[in-house]
Amino acid sequence: MMITTKDIIREGHPALRKTAEEVQLPASKEDKEILAGLLEYVKNSQDPEMAEKHGLRPGIGLAAPQINVSKRMIAVHVKDHDGILYSYALFNPKIISHSVEKSYLTAGEGCLSVDRMVPGYVPRHARIKLSGTTLEGEKITLKLKGLPAIVFQHEIDHLNGIMFYDHISQENPFTISGDAIAIE
Numbered sequence: 001m002m003i004t005t006k007d008i009i010r011e012g013h014p015a016l017r018k019t020a021e022e023v024q025l026p027a028s029k030e031d032k033e034i035l036a037g038l039l040e041y042v043k044n045s046q047d048p049e050m051a052e053k054h055g056l057r058p059g060i061g062l063a064a065p066q067i068n069v070s071k072r073m074i075a076v077h078v079k080d081h082d083g084i085l086y087s088y089a090l091f092n093p094k095i096i097s098h099s100v101e102k103s104y105l106t107a108g109e110g111c112l113s114v115d116r117m118v119p120g121y122v123p124r125h126a127r128i129k130l131s132g133t134t135l136e137g138e139k140i141t142l143k144l145k146g147l148p149a150i151v152f153q154h155e156i157d158h159l160n161g162i163m164f165y166d167h168i169s170q171e172n173p174f175t176i177s178g179d180a181i182a183i184e
């Protein structure tokens with residue numbers, strides 16, 4: 001069944017603060033359908049016609065806990081600064097190494113499970129190396145930087161019950177270390 005925005009749980013729902021369970025591989029038919037559904041949502045939400053037709057709030061990433069499925073699955077569909085498309089649906093994504101350097105979106109972050117603007121910079125690893133398993137059962141590793149790195153970290157946080165605003169400084173939401181890379 002097609003995932004729509006009403007299937008997305010909102011902050012305050014306890015499932016958003018749980019640590020999601022590893023998916024047993026090879027994945028079951030049901031888990032494959034859920035993961036494929038996450039990617040389909042993100043792609044549909046970026047298509048003006050589909051978004052309009054089904055009232056989809058646009059996103060570039062979505063994690064299974066956001067549809068109340070506490071399993072380690074994420075989908076990302078985003079273009080980087082050079083227009084390279086990163087379209088992935090992964091079981092059990094894991095950050096295996098990361099830069100010391102940080103980066104952040106100068107416009108702040110939004111989340112499909114958060115129906116309000118939360119101003120502030122969200123400091124994240126500038127570069128990450130991650131592993132995961134695709135819908136076809138292939139184990140892959142990805143080296144990411146820029147906006148794709150930000151989105152994957154935002155979605156992997158959801159698997160650990162972390163919301164983007166947990167990273168925003170309480171004292172001054174717009175403080176960021178001097179050497180952090182600004183992503184416009």
Ligand SMILES: CNC(=O)c1cccc(C)c1Nc1nc(N2CCN(c3ccccc3Cl)CC2)nc(N2CSC[C@H]2C(=O)NC)n1
Binds near residue numbers: 045046059108118
């Ligand atoms: C508070 N300021 C802001 O929200 C914010 C404000 C301005 C710029 C940015 C860059 C901001 N930040 C931000 N904008 C996005 N979108 C930009 C618009 N886009 C989109 C919209 C319409 C059609 C197609 C598309 Cl593609 C959908 C995605 N997405 C995320 N995040 C954080 S990482 C996961 C990702 C996510 O999917 N969130 C739902 N952050």
